[in-house]
Amino acid sequence: MYAEVFGILSAVCVAVRWAQYSAEKRDHSASVATGEVAGSTAAAGFGSFQRNYLLVYLLAVASDWLQGPYVYALYSSYGYDKAAIGQLFIAGFGSSALFGTFVGSVADKYGRRSNVLFFALTYGLSCVTKHSPDFKILMLGRVLGGIATSILFSAFESWLVYEHNKRGYEPSWLSETFSKAQFGNAIVAIVSGQVAGAAAGVAGKVAPFDVSLLVLVITGVVVAATWTENYGDSTQSVGGGLRNAWRTIMADEKIxxxxxxQSCFEGAMYTFVFMWTPALQTASDLTAGGKEIPHGMIFSTFMVAIMIGSSLFTFLSKQAPEELFLRNAFAVSVCVFAVATLTTALVPVYISFLLFEVVCGVYFPAMATVRSRYVPEETRSATLNFYRVPLNAIVVFMLYKNWGTIRVLQLCALLLLVATCCQHRLYSVSKVSIPRGNDVEDQEERREMIETDEAGMADAIEKVSS
Incomplete structure (x- = not known):
């Protein structure tokens, strides 16, 4: 079954990706033809800019994916039991929650490019610590890894949004970059898993971390050679930047x-990463004779599902604002986890998990686009890391409680229900001002609708008054 599902989804992915590529090519040509973009030079310049960012970003996530498959296995090979390994994992998430906001404020003040270089340094040092079996050194490595992860999910995006806007590129092209980044992320995950496996087979379980270190060095060199520096509010102190970011968040309901x-959806998603193996294995034990599930094939199939979702995002964003279709996607994910808690049959559980991965593929570029609208530039990195504090707290809580599979999936469904309700509220309070792509006529119609409503309201008030 697993190989057949992988083949079918791979064919669907190729078809959707080709359709996405054709649509983007038509959109770029139309923008140049209608004068919305200042000629082919601007389009060519954007292509070079986008390729550079994607190269750096995908190298960075490759360094992360290379480590993932062998972290637990390496700790286990050093003789640590499940409880000790759990402490190491909790230290990583706790470090990200504790130091993340501080690191984000540093990025806003001293520069996002410098912060990315610091990411390469800290994650590289984290890889070096994996050569020691000493628990304290491994704990230090997890702390460094948590700091690096906070930078990975904030400074890169902050640098991109600033540079994209500063260079005057079309706003819709930013969504395109996010979509390609997510699509590439899934491909990199599959390739990195294979490379990590090959490295471990040749030189042992620490070898994937050495390969990751090499990738991080390349990442740092490319950033140092090609990226320009940009800042948030460089006049603020680090502590002042944190306070300003917090005040900004609290002052705006939309933020x-x-x-x-973000915290609820990604909290459920990261928890799912830990739970899909026992959930599918239990279903297999009950309905497929206890045969061990093919972890590598399932992981690859999940990545293909994410790639399908990231390509679907391009088409969804042309039909409706991200705030709206994200709400609908979250509602689907609630149903997905509800199915997984109501049945132990292998096929429906597996299909529900695949649908959730498609939703994840839609989520990341869509949420990045939403954040680019609402998060202020001067505190962007700090704000993005503030968002990760409750996310990391949720994951640490789930790991610490060590509940059964069904209970955890139920809690994931609850988190996703909260995300759905909050997303509906976000759409409700901001739908009038949400831009819809590059369609100037659509925006003009929207303005005319608002003006008509206001005129109608004024007439009604005048009639009542008379």
Whole structure:
């Protein structure tokens, strides 16, 4: 079954990706033809800019994916039991929650490019610590890894949004970059898993971390050679930047809602990463004679599902604002986890998990686009890391409690229900001002609708008054 599902989804992925590529090519040509973009030079310049960012970003996530498959196995090979390994994992998430906001404020003040270089340094040092079996050194490595992860999910995006806007590129092209980044992320995950496996087979379980270190060095060199520096509010102190970011969040309901949505969805998603193996294995034990599930094939199939979702995002964003179709996607994910808690049959559980991965593929570029609208530039990195504090707290809590599979999936469904409600609220309070792509006529119609409503309201008030 697993190989057949992988083949079918791979064919669907190729078809959707080709359709996405054709649509983007038509959109770029139309923008140049209608004068929305200042000729082919601007389009060519954007292509070079986008390729450079994607190269750096995908190298960075490759360094992360290379480590993932062998972290637990390496700790186990050093003789640590499940409880000790759990402490190491909790230290990583706790470090990200504790130091993440501080690191984000540093990025806003001293520069996002410098912060990315610091990411390469800290994650590289984390890889070096994997050569020691000493628990304290491994704990230090997890702390460094948590700091690096906070940078990975904030400074890169902050640098991109600033540079994209500064160079005057079309706003819709930013969504395109996010979509390609997510699509490439899935491909890199599959390739990195194979490379990590090959390295471990040749030189042992620590070898994938050495390969990751090499990739991080390349990442740092490319960034140092090609990226320009940009800042948030460089006049603020680090502590002042943190306070300013917090005040900004609390002063705007939309920014608060974005943070709640991100924390709830990604909290459920990272918890799912730990739970899909026992959930599918239990279903296999009950309905497929106890045969061990093919972890590598399932992981690859999940990545293909994410790639399908990231390509579907391009088409969804042309039909409706991200705030709206994200709400609908979250509602689907609630149903997905509800199915997984109501049945132990292998096929429906597996299909529900695949659908959730498609939703994840839609989520990441869509949420990045939403954040680019609402998160202020001067505190962007700090704000993005503030969002990760409750996310990391949720994951640490789930790991610490060590509940059964069904209970955890139920809690994931609850988190996703909260995300759905908050996303609906975000759409409700901001739908009038949400831009819809590059369609100037659509925006003009939207303005005319608002003006008509206002005129109608004024007439009604005048009639009542007379």
């Amino acid at each position: 608060v809602l974005v943070g709640i949505v």
